[in-house]
Amino acid sequence: MTRETTIQGAFLRFYTHAHTKHDGMLLSQWLLELAKRHKLGGGSVFRAIAGFGRHGVLHQEAFFELADDLPVKVEFLLRDSEADTLLELVRQAGVELVYAREPALLGVLGKE
Numbered sequence: 571m572t573r574e575t576t577i578q579g580a581f582l583r584f585y586t587h588a589h590t591k592h593d594g595m596l597l598s599q600w601l602l603e604l605a606k607r608h609k610l611g612g613g614s615v616f617r618a619i620a621g622f623g624r625h626g627v628l629h630q631e632a633f634f635e636l637a638d639d640l641p642v643k644v645e646f647l648l649r650d651s652e653a654d655t656l657l658e659l660v661r662q663a664g665v666e667l668v669y670a671r672e673p674a675l676l677g678v679l680g681k682e
Contacts (some may be wrong), residue, residue, distance in 0.1 A: 574679050575662060579611075580653035581674040582646045582665050584660075587639040592665055599643045601660070611648035612657050618642070647676050 590597040598615045605613050618641040646657065653671060659666060 576677040579676040584644045610652040613646040
């Protein structure tokens with residue numbers, strides 16, 4: 571017999587650059603460690619091949635080497651309360667960071 575459980579939650583994404591640091595570590599790693607330390611859902615980091623942000627500077631990959639500090643997306647699937655907590659922890663740390671939050675139906679498929 572198979573089972574499926576779902577909950578209403580949040581899809582939370584943070585946008586930064588690959589070399590941005592906070593407290594001596596890469597900001598993407600710091601975000602993952604922060605969420606893990608507070609037992610908040612799960613997260614992943616994705617590096618872009620090109621992009622530009624609010625300052626209009628284009629960052630892109632060059633042939634065979636990284637030409638610049640590429641954009642990075644750190645995303646989490648969280649319960650709404652966990653998303654609230656993570657956002658508050660980032661605010662308290664004083665990190666300047668662009669984010670997007672969307673409602674999400676979170677599900678797990680599997681066998682009993």
